[in-house]
Amino acid sequence: MSLKSEDPNHFANLYNESRELKTRRIRILDSTLREGEQHPGVSFTIKQRIQIAWMLDSFGVDQIEISPVVSNDHFEATKTIIRQGLKADILAHVRAIKSDVDRAIDCGATWVATYLGISDIHLASKLKISREEAKVRALEVADYIKSHGLKSRFTMEDASRTDPDFLVEMCVEMNKRGIERISLPDTVGIMRPVGMHKMVTLILSHIDAAKTSLDVHCHNDVGLALANALAGCDAGADQIHTTIDGFGERTGIPSLAETAVALTFIYDCRSDLRLHMLKDLSRTISQYTHLETPESKPIVGDSAYKHKAGTHLAAILRDPSAYEILEPKLVGNRRKIVFGELAGKNGAGYLLSLLGLNTGREEAETLARGLKELRMGDVLELYLDDRLERKILNDAVAKVKTEERKENW
Ligand code: HCA
Ligand code: CU
Secondary structure, eight states, X not given: OOSXXXXXXXXXXXXXXXXXXXXXXXXXXXXXXXXXGGSTTOOOOHHHHHHHHHHHHHHTOSXXXXXXXXXXXXXXXXXXXXXXXXXXXXXXXXXXXXXXXXHHHHTTOSEEEEEEEOSHHIIIIIIOXXXXXXXXXXXHHHHHHHHTTOEEEEEEETGGGSOHHHHHHHHHHHHHTTOSEEEEEETTSOOOHHHHHHHHHHHHTTSOTTTOEXXXXXXXXXXXXXXXXXXXXXXTOOEEEEBGGGOOSTTOSOBHHHHHHXXXXXXXXXXXXXXXXXXXXXXHHHHHHOOOOOTXXXXXXXXXXXXXXXHHHHHHHHOXXXXXXXXXXXXXXXXXXXXXXXXXXXXXXHHHHHTXXXXXXXXXXXXXXXXXXXXXSEEEEEEOOSHHHHHHHHHHHHHHHHHHHHHHO
């Protein structure tokens, strides 16, 4: 019996095994055009909004959210995007006010998403209405949308800080009216994954899930957004809200790239997304917003597939899965190796072989020492995309190793 499993992820998968998600398809709603535009410094032109919608649709998201009431430009963009006949549903996101719903109807929306803050703090400080008044307003608007024969989602804004009894009461009322979807946002990013799990479980224990499905919309104020959203899905929600690169109010919501990769490779419940577009989607947004993507950003950052320490280089050259969970090309990114004081003799040997120098272990060690003594940190980065490059590197390492072995004999 071999001690080593053929699949490098075999044991991790044993820990990760999720009975529920594997058999379900978790959907993605992308809100780059609504929540994303709420990020400081982000504002798209009409043309850019249309371009983003096409890209998101071709990537494979299930729903795209945009607000037609923000400005005339947003109205025009919403109207034009709805007319494109994309595969994804286009949701017009508006306040739970009839005049806003009319605006959504004017741009030809077939899906209307309304929101209303229902926590005591939102009711008291923002809306200055009672729970009862909030309920009446929400239900009137829900009925109004239905009376136009439209599909709708209702967002229980600040759900995570709402009295659970009131939250359940509101969800049950919406469910009775046949609202297609309810969004449960963690508006201020205060939840733990286990808390999100409990909240979704609670709602599902009171509603008829055949009539109404649940969205999770989690803010990233302490970096738990995606973990919270996935926990909500583990409990039975079936749609996660994302934006490209995670832009949104304050620190935003889960990034499309991280969500898509997690669902595909870690949760094993999607296989239809065009993941190779992810880096391009991120690049496009960065060009449009003039906000640089942090190089350490998972999946799409420039350093996401860079390898630096000598021990990592040595392993990567033989088999990249030693330090990577996916081939960077799958998400449109590229692998790089970094040479500097950490490169060690394997990295140095590779560098020498790239320069066409027929050298051995001693030269590699001298160069490795030199790189350390330069005190210049990283001196060179090279792409290491394909097999040929890896072969050159592998040969260089093999040479160093053979000489080492000879010496030990
Ligand atoms: C907002 C609030 C919201 C709504 C989420 C949703 C939130 O900025 O309008 O409609 O699902 O975080 O609660 O983004
Ligand atoms: Cu939000």
